[in-house]
Amino acid sequence: MELRARVPEGPIEQKWDSHRFEMKLVNPANKRKYTIIVVGTGLAGGSAAATLAELGYNVKCFCFQDSPRRAHSIAAQGGINAAKNYQNDGDSIYRLFYDTVKGGDFRSREANVYRLAQISVNIIDQCVAQGVPFAREYGGLLANRSFGGAQVSRTFYARGQTGQQLLLGAYQALERQIGKGMVQMYPRTEMLDLVVIDGVARGIVTRNLVTGAIESHAADAVILGSGGYGNVFYLSTNAKGSNATAIWRAYKRGAAFANPCFTQIHPTCIPKSGEYQSKLTLMSESLRNDGRVWVPLKKGDTRSPDTIPAEERDYFLERRYPSFGNLVPRDVASRAAKSICDEGRGVGTTGLGVYLDFASAIERVGEATIRERYGNLFEMYQRITDENPYKVPMRIYPAVHYTMGGLWVDYNLMSTIPGLHVIGEANFSDHGANRLGASALMQGLADGYFIVTNTIADYLATAKLPPVDTSRGEFRDAEAHVAARTKRFLAAKGTRTVDSFHRELGNLMWEYCGMSRTAEGLQTALEKIPKLREEFWRDVNVPGSADTLNQALEKAGRVADFFELAELMCLDALERRESCGGHFREEYRTPDGEALRDDEHFAYVAAWEYAGDGARPVLNKEPLTFDYVHLAQRSYK
Amino acid sequence: MNLTLRVWRQAGPKAPGRMVEYKAADISPEASFLEMMDVVNETLTLRGDEPIAFDHDCREGICGMCSMMINGVAHGPNRGTATCQLHMRSFEDGALIYIEPWRVRAFPVVKDLCVDRSALDRIVAAGGFITAATGGAQDANSVLVSKADADLAMDAAACIGCGACAAACPNGSASLFTGAKISHLGQLPQGQPERYRRALAMVEQHDAEGFGGCTLHGECQLACPKEISIDTIARMHRDFLVGAATTREERSGSGVG
Numbered sequence: 001m002e003l004r005a006r007v008p009e010g011p012i013e014q015k016w017d018s019h020r021f022e023m024k025l026v027n028p029a030n031k032r033k034y035t036i037i038v039v040g041t042g043l044a045g046g047s048a049a050a051t052l053a054e055l056g057y058n059v060k061c062f063c064f065q066d067s068p069r070r071a072h073s074i075a076a077q078g079g080i081n082a083a084k085n086y087q088n089d090g091d092s093i094y095r096l097f098y099d100t101v102k103g104g105d106f107r108s109r110e111a112n113v114y115r116l117a118q119i120s121v122n123i124i125d126q127c128v129a130q131g132v133p134f135a136r137e138y139g140g141l142l143a144n145r146s147f148g149g150a151q152v153s154r155t156f157y158a159r160g161q162t163g164q165q166l167l168l169g170a171y172q173a174l175e176r177q178i179g180k181g182m183v184q185m186y187p188r189t190e191m192l193d194l195v196v197i198d199g200v201a202r203g204i205v206t207r208n209l210v211t212g213a214i215e216s217h218a219a220d221a222v223i224l225g226s227g228g229y230g231n232v233f234y235l236s237t238n239a240k241g242s243n244a245t246a247i248w249r250a251y252k253r254g255a256a257f258a259n260p261c262f263t264q265i266h267p268t269c270i271p272k273s274g275e276y277q278s279k280l281t282l283m284s285e286s287l288r289n290d291g292r293v294w295v296p297l298k299k300g301d302t303r304s305p306d307t308i309p310a311e312e313r314d315y316f317l318e319r320r321y322p323s324f325g326n327l328v329p330r331d332v333a334s335r336a337a338k339s340i341c342d343e344g345r346g347v348g349t350t351g352l353g354v355y356l357d358f359a360s361a362i363e364r365v366g367e368a369t370i371r372e373r374y375g376n377l378f379e380m381y382q383r384i385t386d387e388n389p390y391k392v393p394m395r396i397y398p399a400v401h402y403t404m405g406g407l408w409v410d411y412n413l414m415s416t417i418p419g420l421h422v423i424g425e426a427n428f429s430d431h432g433a434n435r436l437g438a439s440a441l442m443q444g445l446a447d448g449y450f451i452v453t454n455t456i457a458d459y460l461a462t463a464k465l466p467p468v469d470t471s472r473g474e475f476r477d478a479e480a481h482v483a484a485r486t487k488r489f490l491a492a493k494g495t496r497t498v499d500s501f502h503r504e505l506g507n508l509m510w511e512y513c514g515m516s517r518t519a520e521g522l523q524t525a526l527e528k529i530p531k532l533r534e535e536f537w538r539d540v541n542v543p544g545s546a547d548t549l550n551q552a553l554e555k556a557g558r559v560a561d562f563f564e565l566a567e568l569m570c571l572d573a574l575e576r577r578e579s580c581g582g583h584f585r586e587e588y589r590t591p592d593g594e595a596l597r598d599d600e601h602f603a604y605v606a607a608w609e610y611a612g613d614g615a616r617p618v619l620n621k622e623p624l625t626f627d628y629v630h631l632a633q634r635s636y637k
Numbered sequence: 638m639n640l641t642l643r644v645w646r647q648a649g650p651k652a653p654g655r656m657v658e659y660k661a662a663d664i665s666p667e668a669s670f671l672e673m674m675d676v677v678n679e680t681l682t683l684r685g686d687e688p689i690a691f692d693h694d695c696r697e698g699i700c701g702m703c704s705m706m707i708n709g710v711a712h713g714p715n716r717g718t719a720t721c722q723l724h725m726r727s728f729e730d731g732a733l734i735y736i737e738p739w740r741v742r743a744f745p746v747v748k749d750l751c752v753d754r755s756a757l758d759r760i761v762a763a764g765g766f767i768t769a770a771t772g773g774a775q776d777a778n779s780v781l782v783s784k785a786d787a788d789l790a791m792d793a794a795a796c797i798g799c800g801a802c803a804a805a806c807p808n809g810s811a812s813l814f815t816g817a818k819i820s821h822l823g824q825l826p827q828g829q830p831e832r833y834r835r836a837l838a839m840v841e842q843h844d845a846e847g848f849g850g851c852t853l854h855g856e857c858q859l860a861c862p863k864e865i866s867i868d869t870i871a872r873m874h875r876d877f878l879v880g881a882a883t884t885r886e887e888r889s890g891s892g893v894g
Contacts, residue, residue: 051771066692066751067758069798070700086778122774129774131767131827133791140781159791164699168794172766179762187755210747239695273667278675279696380698383715383722384669449771497682499675544687548649549748551690552682 001256001609003622006410007111012097012628016115019411020454024461031056034460037204037219039191039246041068043163043441044424045225046170047448053177055453060217061174061183062206064190064241064554069171072227072239073444076163077284077377079145079155080127080441082120087144091152093117100439101629103149103329104404104432105581105597107259107605110628111411112429119446124156126449130169134158147437148285149329149636155438160284160376166441170448190554191246192485193478194222194253194420201420202468205478207486209554212547214479214486216470220463221419221456224250225448228403228425230263232562232569233514234506236400237269237282243558244565247407247426255415256607256620258408258428260565261573264435264582265515266401267333270384270394271353280399281384283356284377285437288326290361290370291394293317293337295345295354305347305355305393316340316354324636331434331582331595332636334398338515339593341397348395357393398515402440404431404582405572408607408622412455413447416607419463421456423447428605433581486546489556494539498555501536505529505559505566513570516584522574526567533563568608568617575619578602590633599631638664638730642677644689645737647746650753654746656735666726670713671696671703673725690749698722698862701797704804705750706737711801711860719799719862739804743811743847754800756846757814764838765818767828786824793820795863805860808849813857815843816873817865823876833880840877 008019026034034057038049041063049061063071083096096117101108124142128134134156135143144153158165177183188209195203195216203218229244230236251257268283294315296308316336318325328336337354340346347353362370367390371378378389385395407415407422409429414421424444431439512525536559544550579588579595580602588596605622640661647654659681664673671693678688694702703720707713713723728734736750744752782790794817802813819836822828828835844850851870858867 047771054770065694065700065702066754067798069758070694070702072695072700074700075695075697084777122772124777125774126769126771128777128780129767129769129827131769131790131822131825133787133794133821133825134777135791136782136784136787138784140783141778158794161699161795164797165791165794172761173769173771175758175762176766176768178758185758187758239700241694274665276665276668276672276676278669278672281697379717380722383698383718383724386724386726453771495683497679499679541682543682543685549690549751552688 001416001618001620003256003408003416003607003620004410005109005622006412007109008411012111012114015111016118023455023458026457026461028056032058034058035060035219036456037217037222038062038225039204039223040071040225040227040426041171041174042071042073042225042227042424043167043170043444044448045223046071046167046174047445048223048225048423048452049183050170050173050177051449051453052456053182059177059183060186060219062186062189062191064188064209066187068174068185068187069168071167072242073167073441074164075239076441077160077282078147078286079157079162079438080123080166081147081154081438082124082156082442083117083154084121084124086142087153089152091154095152096120096154098629099150100430100436101432102634103434103436105434105595105634106432106599106603106626106631107262107580107624108430108432109624110626115451116430116443116446119450120442122450123442123445127166127169130173132158132165132169145286146289146327148288148327148333149436157286160374163441166445191226192249192482192557194250195474195478196253196417197468197472197474200418200463200465203470203475205475205482207482210549212550214482216475216479218468218470218475220460220465221421223421223423223452224407224426225423226426228406229562229565230400230403232506232566233400233509234503235272235277235280235510237266237280240279243561245558245561247422248561248565250407250415250417250420252610253417254610255417255420256408256609257405257568258605258607259405259572260569260608261513261576261583262404262433262581263400264330264402264404265334265398266330267337267398268356268396269399270381271348271350271397281380282399282401283381283394283396285330287356287374287377290373291326291356291358292360293326293354293356295340295347299344305357314345321636328636329434329436334515335584337398353395353397355393356396358389359393362390402435404428404433404435408605412458413452414455414459419459421452423452433583485557486553489540489542489553490546492538492540492542494541496539497541498552498559501532501540502555502559502562504532505563508532509566509569513573516586517573518586519574522570525570526574529563529567529570536560536563571617572606572608575606576602597633638666638725638728640664640728640731641733643733643735646689646749649748650745664725666724668725669696669721670707670723670725671721690751692751693721696721699797701799704739704752704799704801706739706804708735711739711805712862716859717862717864719797739800741800741803741809741848743809744800744803756848757798757800757811759846760811760815760839760842761818763842764831764835765822767822768831780826782825790821790824793817793824793865793869796865797863799862801860801862802857803848805856806849807854807856808852810849810851811843812851812870812873813861813865813867815839816869819876820869820872823872833876833884836873836876837880837884840873
């Protein structure tokens with residue numbers, strides 16, 4: 001497989017502009033002759049579908065939820081970055097670019113990241129025009145806050161509900177186009193296969209989740225904005241329905257999967273409370289602006305936190321990273337918390353937790369200000385834990401939150417299958433080995449509003465696509481494949497529920513492919529996962545039938561794909577014999593315990609190519625060069 | 638905790654439904670209501686019954702997917718709390734709990750506790766937006782919005798579109814949902830050009846979907862997981878009235894030459 005990144009020539013500041021001029025256009029009268037499929041209605045998919053329809057294309061848009069407004073982007077709390085420099089604190093496009101490349105631990109493609117930083121300013125303009133109610137200063141200007149991994153205040157926010165408000169902006173734009181008949185919307189519909197004809201993506205096969213009908217949809221191009229795969233760990237901060245099926249089906253049809261082992265563990269989540277636990281809840285990173293992270297100095301100190309005097313507390317982030325303090329990037333903060341808990345200094349009944357304390361902030365600015373900044377987050381915490389964080393420090397622990405890996409895409413966001421574009425968290429493109437806070441919303445909207453909507457015209461104008469419809473044999477084959485799989489789940493009639501398998505897989509992944517990894521552990525996982533997968537297919541119990549709403553059947557399909565993806569993640573983690581960003585191999589660390597990269601051997605994107613069931617996937621490498629941000633060990637000290 | 642549940646079971650939109658009793662045994666008071674339902678479903682699956690279908694996704698109280706009438710109250714007993722954020726510690730051990738779907742004419746039952754809320758999407762499609770195609774925006778700080786207006790808009794924009802307002806309303810009215818969107822956009826300077834035609838179009842669609850009218854019972858704001866105020870309904874009525882009284886025929890946009 002040849003990986004052609006198609007990064008334009010020229011200085012980095014001019015690449016996107018000159019590329020936009022070089023690309024072919026589709027004239028307005030011809031746009032209506034093209035049909036584009038968009039899978040997923042989060043920030044990336046929703047904004048892409050709306051914008052493509054505004055441009056005049058026919059759009060068919062799919063989501064598994066009952067409404068496009070519910071995609072998991074809605075759960076993002078803290079904010080969205082943009083290099084506006086409204087605070088006059090030294091920010092610039094170049095600095096956002098620099099912070100993102102460095103924050104990603106030098107495993108992302110420079111040209112893509114620069115474009116992201118450039119477009120960030122347009123996103124805020126667009127969202128304000130749509131009526132997104134960002135926080136304001138008294139004078140009416142936009143307010144900003146700071147976030148991890150940056151020393152400037154460039155994060156725009158709407159209370160603790162930034163993702164929701166940005167998604168509603170995209171959703172409303174999408175509904176406008178649905179109302180005008182430019183977008184055909186298919187809610188409660190799940191993509192179960194990609195259809196490739198003559199080497200080109202030409203459609204998808206879906207299951208209507210209400211009636212069970214298996215249907216084919218043909219198009220001139222397909223865009224996947226189906227989100228990340230963090231739910232492979234069972235417990236994560238992702239919504240319960242978030243899944244990898246769309247990208248995994250595309251992988252099995254020939255799209256390379258890049259850096260699958262790069263997962264982000266978010267430091268500030270509410271710790272797990274019991275075995276019945278179905279998901280973990282994130283507390284926004286913005287809390288680290290005012291909250292101080294600490295544990296008791298002494299092991300086994302079970303005193304109530306308010307009775308522990310200051311000199312017997314260890315503010316370990318401030319101690320280890322004096323210049324960034326509590327605002328170090330997520331991977332660094334998570335690992336620090338883990339190592340403290342491994343030492344036996346964790347708090348709470350399980351010992352898997354550290355304090356996030358607002359006492360000094362409340363003393364400094366008053367409870368009313370803290371309530372204004374984080375009121376809804378504090379309420380959410382209290383609702384879940386029954387503790388009042390205004391009085392008692394929060395207890396937090398890291399949890400799986402985001403996946404930097406995803407389908408490989410070129411500069412145009414096209415995968416290795418021509419015509420298949422991948423946007424948002426579903427692709428691998430911009431965050432390297434670690435994503436900075438408030439950058440996921442930025443990337444989703446950059447891809448959806450501004451990038452793929454431009455680059456897809458170049459594809460359509462140059463591809464010379466013959467007309468196809470769903471009567472083609474390729475559609476029939478894919479439908480038959482989907483139907484057979486469905487039947488197999490229902491026929492197993494085993495003794496274990498889908499969830500019990502998923503939970504077991506998640507435990508394996510957390511243990512061996514979670515916050516820290518070793519060659520030995522990964523090999524163990526690679527032995528255990530196929531066995532468990534085999535047991536799953538033999539012994540799973542999926543009740544009900546295929547021709548109705550059947551949530552167990554939906555889950556079974558997703559978990560079956562997670563099993564295969566889990567194996568690829570472990571393989572990738574094993575192959576990457578270095579530590580970088582969220583990927584921490586215990587064998588490769590600096591004397592003081594920080595991640596130790598190996599740029600000589602691993603400064604590449606690992607793009608895995610499917611080689612058939614049971615065969616070892618082929619590793620392709622896209623070398624990464626750093627012409628602007630020079631390779632250096634990250635330091636937040 | 639050990640609980641007795643009486644749950645609405647309905648195989649499909651046209652099938653008859655009925656309440657069925659189940660036991661929920663050994664439930665942790667720390668578990669969320671939906672985690673309790675998960676445990677019940679695991680038991681049902683293992684004994685060969687079909688699990689209870691219910692909508693849920695984020696389980697953080699923000700996606701608006703979960704939707705249960707719990708003991709006759711939309712989203713259960715706690716104020717400002719979606720079903721997914723309700724925890725079992727809010728119930729007594731040994732309690733009997735009735736669980737039903739939203740019951741609104743405009744939300745037909747899909748299966749068990751799942752209903753079809755696409756009517757809400759169609760209300761938004763009718764006018765719940767600011768027309769601002771991608772690319773044409775001016776610099777974000779060139780529109781000044783007073784903090785008070787931004788905060789009021791945000792209060793209304795917090796609506797998660799769950800439909801609890803309509804489920805709680807004796808008239809089956811989705812006025813709180815519609816009013817919240819009208820108030821969010823109508824309170825911002827960017828929303829002014831379309832303010833009245835937006836209110837007209839959204840209210841018309843609301844009525845066409847079969848939702849009832851608002852007679853100010855106020856049940857909706859008590860049920861709303863985001864505690865949106867019925868002030869937004871007053872705003873909707875005002876914008877609708879002004880719109881109805883002042884709307885002119887829109888002139889054709891095409892000019893000469």
